[in-house]
Amino acid sequence: MLEVQAYQCPYCSEWVEALLDLSGGDQQYIEDCPVCCQPIVFDLRTDGVDWSLDVRAEND
Secondary structure, X not given: OEEEEEXXXXXXXXXXXEEEEXXXXXXXXXXXXXXXXXXXXXXEEEXXXXXXXXXXXXXX
């Protein structure tokens, strides 16, 4: 199951969207901001129904 989630980049503060794959369970991965190209850590927690996303700078 895919979800689109808006988030604010911890570096440039721009609002952008991420496509989340909830079928993979809990995940932590790094993607570059599409605006400023800085690395963002995505921490996705899901039980298959409910989910939460935390984003932070790579060095936090």
